[in-house]
Amino acid sequence: MSEQALPDQPFRAFRLREDGSGGEVTEIRLDDLSPGEVVIHTAYSSVNYKDALAGTGSAPIARTLPLVGGIDVAGRVVASSDPAFAAGDAVLVTGCGLSETRDGGYAEYLRASADDVIAIPSGLDPHSAMVLGTAGFTAGLALLRMEENGLTPEHGPIVVTGASGGVGSLAVDLFAGRGYEVVAVSGKSDAAAWLEELGAARVIGRDEITTKGRPLEKGVWGGAVDNVGGPVLAELLRTTVPWGSVAAIGLAGGQDVNTTVMPFIIRGVSLLGITSANCPRHYREAVWQHLATDWRPRHLDRIRAADVDLEELPDVFRRMLAGETQGRTVVRTGTDAGDA
Numbered sequence: 001m002s003e004q005a006l007p008d009q010p011f012r013a014f015r016l017r018e019d020g021s022g023g024e025v026t027e028i029r030l031d032d033l034s035p036g037e038v039v040i041h042t043a044y045s046s047v048n049y050k051d052a053l054a055g056t057g058s059a060p061i062a063r064t065l066p067l068v069g070g071i072d073v074a075g076r077v078v079a080s081s082d083p084a085f086a087a088g089d090a091v092l093v094t095g096c097g098l099s100e101t102r103d104g105g106y107a108e109y110l111r112a113s114a115d116d117v118i119a120i121p122s123g124l125d126p127h128s129a130m131v132l133g134t135a136g137f138t139a140g141l142a143l144l145r146m147e148e149n150g151l152t153p154e155h156g157p158i159v160v161t162g163a164s165g166g167v168g169s170l171a172v173d174l175f176a177g178r179g180y181e182v183v184a185v186s187g188k189s190d191a192a193a194w195l196e197e198l199g200a201a202r203v204i205g206r207d208e209i210t211t212k213g214r215p216l217e218k219g220v221w222g223g224a225v226d227n228v229g230g231p232v233l234a235e236l237l238r239t240t241v242p243w244g245s246v247a248a249i250g251l252a253g254g255q256d257v258n259t260t261v262m263p264f265i266i267r268g269v270s271l272l273g274i275t276s277a278n279c280p281r282h283y284r285e286a287v288w289q290h291l292a293t294d295w296r297p298r299h300l301d302r303i304r305a306a307d308v309d310l311e312e313l314p315d316v317f318r319r320m321l322a323g324e325t326q327g328r329t330v331v332r333t334g335t336d337a338g339d340a
């Protein structure tokens with residue numbers, strides 16, 4: 001086993017309570033954590049919509065309780081019984097059951113299965129990796145799957161819904177950097193200038209994606225990155241050009257989609273499902289490699305809204321669920337030994 005000293009003292013964690021009512025900062029020990037071959041001294045985690053749901057007890061995200069919250073983590077390996085990792089390696093984990101079936105990233109230490117651990121590629125560090133986190137990974141996975149499906153900038157503008165959120169703002173930056181004309185849809189009129197700085201060619205209000213109800217409308221979108229779901233997703237399918245690609249990512253606006261088969265059988269529109277949590281390893285490695293190099297978002301500093309401590313999480317969760325947050329919030333969980 002490659003290892004540094006393992007902690008024998010208690011350390012801080014934001015742990016989801018056994019009664020499903022949310023979480024709180026408490027002290028735990030290494031032996032309290034879910035098992036895994038790789039022990040990580042964490043540096044940062046982040047706040048995603050799913051974290052806000054779990055951390056407030058608003059939805060049953062965790063399937064076993066109590067559990068450390070946080071679906072993301074980045075830090076350095078302390079010890080690994082798997083030869084793929086050595087002490088001091090900078091690594092990250094996103095999804096893979098964190099805060100659902102095993103203890104997550106809101107603690108100073110984490111034990112992970114080696115299969116779930118990704119070496120942070122050159123071009124990123126633990127902090128920038130968590131500005132991206134699950135949100136950036138998800139936007140990157142959407143881009144990868146849409147381009148695998150044949151999407152090019154020549155198809156026409158890409159519409160991004162929920163644009164001021166974590167996935168949305170990173171998708172705006174990512175797709176614009178890749179040469180797409182990006183149209184950002186946001187309910188926050190005061191976010192328009194910021195979204196244009198990130199690369200949006202145009203920002204429109206949520207009410208401009210109106211539901212007309214006919215099976216097909218004039219095709220205007222080459223593709224869509226949809227964080228909202230519900231009637232918005234149905235409308236995007238009706239208004240996507242022939243051979244365009246629509247990525248279904250989120251449900252901030254609803255989970256039911258009422259559509260006909262017409263966009264699919266008349267226009268060859270593709271509806272691509274995006275799931276970050278259970279993503280095959282070859283996709284995870286490919287997306288993180290792109291995010292660190294040729295797809296690296298150009299405005300991570302502008303997208304990072306704040307770095308917060310574990311104690312501040314309940315307030316961030318509340319504001320996120322109320323639709324008041326913008327961009328990405330990074331969570332300080334430990335220290336980055338690489339910076340010491």
Ligand SMILES: NC(=O)c1ccc[n+]([C@@H]2O[C@H](COP(=O)([O-])OP(=O)(O)OC[C@H]3O[C@@H](n4cnc5c(N)ncnc54)[C@H](OP(=O)(O)O)[C@@H]3O)[C@@H](O)[C@H]2O)c1
Pocket residue numbers: 047048049050134135138161162163164165166167168185186187188191206227228248249250251252253274275276277320323325326327
């Ligand atoms: N499939 C996956 O693997 C995956 C991964 C990550 C996230 N997600 C999902 O993707 C969505 C975004 O996640 P996130 O972490 O980026 O959350 P977030 O930062 O809270 O962003 C969500 C954004 O959606 C918009 N929105 C909120 N409520 C809405 C409503 N009722 N109707 C229309 N728009 C609304 C808001 O943007 P504006 O104010 O700008 O309109 C908000 O900023 C969530 O539904 C999340 O569960 C899925």
